[in-house]
Structures are given as C-alpha cells and as structure tokens.
Amino acid sequence: MIKIVSDFTPLMTRRSLIASLCLAANSDLTVDLLPQSLATPLGINGAWFDAQRKRQQLRIAQGSAEHIAYYLLQSKSFSSEPAIDPTQAAHQKLPCPSTRSSDFLAATPKDPRHKLIRNLYDNLNWPLDRCYAHTLRFLEAKELNQAPLEPLYQERGLSSDTSPESLTALSTLNLPAKRVLLAGPGLDLTRREKFTDDIPLKSHQLDHLKSLYTQVDAIDIRPEVIAHLHATPHDLTTQILPAKYDLIVATNLFVYLNEAELLCALTGLTRSLNPGAKLVHNDTRFAAKVFGEALDIPVEKYQPVSLGGRKWDRLVIHQKL
Ligand SMILES: C[S@@+](CC[C@H](N)C(=O)[O-])C[C@H]1O[C@@H](n2cnc3c(N)ncnc32)[C@H](O)[C@@H]1O
Secondary structure: OOOHHHHOHHHOOHHHHHHHHHHHHOEEOOHHHOOHHHHOOOOOOHHHHHHHHHHHHHHHHHHHHHHHHHHHHHOOOOOOOOOOOHHHHHHOOOOOOHHHHHHHHHOOOOOHHHHHHHHHHHHHOOOHHHHHHHHHHHHHHHHHOOOOHHHHHHHOOOOOOOOHHHHHHHHOOOOOOOEEEEEOOOOOOOOOOOOOOOOOOOOHHHHHHHHHOOEEEEEEOOHHHHHHHOOEEOOOOOEEOOOOEEEEEEOOOHHHOOHHHHHHHHHHHHHOEEEEEEEEEOOOOHHHHHHHHHOOOOEEEEEEEEEOOEEEEEEEEEEOO
C-alpha cells in the first residue's frame, strides 16, 4: 500500500476514508501480467516495481513541494506581502521570501485550500526553502533553459493542477457509457501563473463527467485529491483495479510517465475495460499506440481538439477488443 494514505489520515473525512478502504480491493500489478516482449527490454521486473513504489513516493513529495511553493509565493490568505510571480522569481534567482515564509508558518489555516496546503507541508517534512529551491529548479529548467519537455515531465514531481483546456477537450467527447472512471481528476489546488485564492477548489473534469454519467469513479495518487474529492487512492503504475468500466478518461497524466510506467499503466487500465469500452487520453506518443496493440486496446482514432480556433491538443481514443 502507498504511504500517502496514512500520512494524510487527519485530513480524511468519513467518506474519503471509506473510499480509501476500497484500496483493499486493489491489487499489485505484477510482471507476469505484462506483455513480456515489451516489459523485458524496458527492464521491468520485480525489483523494478519495488524501486517504482519508492520513486512514486518521492515524486508525490516533489509535487507537494511545488504546490507549497506556488502557494507561498502567491496566496494572500496568510500574508499582506505582495504576491511574487514564480517564473519571475526563477528568472531573477530570488531567494525564498523570508516574510512570506514566516507569515505562512505562523498562520492558522481558515479556508479549505489553505488547510490542504498546510497539511501537505506538515506531512512533507521539507522546510519551506527546500520546497522553494526544488520548484525554482524545475522552473529554471522549463522556462529559462527550455529543457526538452518530454523527459522533464517524465522526471518531475506529481502535482494535481488542472488545465482548463482539459475540460474543453473532454466536452468534445460524446461517448455512451454506464460506468466511467476518471483517472487523475486533479484539483486546481495552485497555479504557477495567475493564482488567486478564489479559484474554485475542484476538479472540472469530475464535475463534467458526473453531469453526463450516473456512475463515475475517480482514482488518484495525490493525497489532497483523494481527501477532497473522495477519490480512491491508486497508483496506475503499480496497481490494478477490481472494477470494470465502459469508459476511462486519463488526460494530462501519461505525460508524467516514462515508457516503462506507461506500459504498466496501460496494462492495468486494460484489465478494467469491458469489451468494446474506450480509453481516452491525450498522449500521442508512438509507444501508446504500440502498447495499445499489444494489449488488445488498439487506438481507434486520434481526435483533434481546437481551442479558440487554433489546434491545441489531440485526444487518443483506444477501444478494447
Ligand atoms: C496534471 S493533473 C491532470 C488533471 C486533469 N486530468 C486534467 O487533464 O487537467 C494529473 C493528475 O494525475 C494524478 N496522477 C499522476 N500520476 C498518477 C498515477 N501514477 N496514478 C494515479 N494518478 C496519478 C495526479 O495526482 C493528478 O491529479
């Protein structure tokens, strides 16, 4: 079981605790469930899964550090100091802001977002300046050094920020389904740019799917998403779900997975699809096509999504044979 659940227990409501107990029905993904001709060259074996569980713990911690740093720099809920734009801070190599830091540490959280962030901080055991330095390193690589995005995202922390475009992409779908799974709903907890404390603390995708379908389950790896949305704790790269679905949606998630992780995630998700069911994501990597074919969920189509007239993204729709 992943450690985040017990770390976050103080924040859990009765409903989220019940959701988390569903994890008991989750089981571990094992090497024998993977297509060997793909798993072996990628180095996936028993030791890989042990290392992967540790890697995910670190990435959850790094994602928490990013949320904390973005909040520390921009929120007005705990400090009267002016907000600092994170990318500017990286450009100017600003030190961790001392007054904002002491205000953050002294404040008693009142609103739900502040409570979630404080809880992340209390469970992380990283001082604020470490959260800040970690986040600035990522911003430097992405914004200043323009590091190639694919490897950067496959190594970065796992955060729960959502993009409004992901809802636009989803609203172009019109797929019949009885039982739907949203993998990685996100939460809009913080934002790198233009964060304000009144951004609704929710998953737009989850609300949207719930307005269309009667049964929608959500799974996620991050503690605040699990707690706030009553999602089931689940790591797509190391676990499999007991339930079967007619539609699984996982956008802006596979981008965080390297090829070995992607193979594991697709193997697990495939087992949760009814025959004829669809898996929708937005990772146009060739590997997703190759793995889909090997797992009997070939890509059915690539659906372009336009945003304000310009092409933005492409949904990848697989169908289980
Ligand atoms: C960037 S957010 C995307 C949110 C939303 N789906 C969207 O498209 O805007 C990625 C979400 O996937 C979750 N996630 C990342 N890796 C995961 C994994 N291995 N298993 C389950 N959830 C994961 C994160 O915690 C987060 O909620």
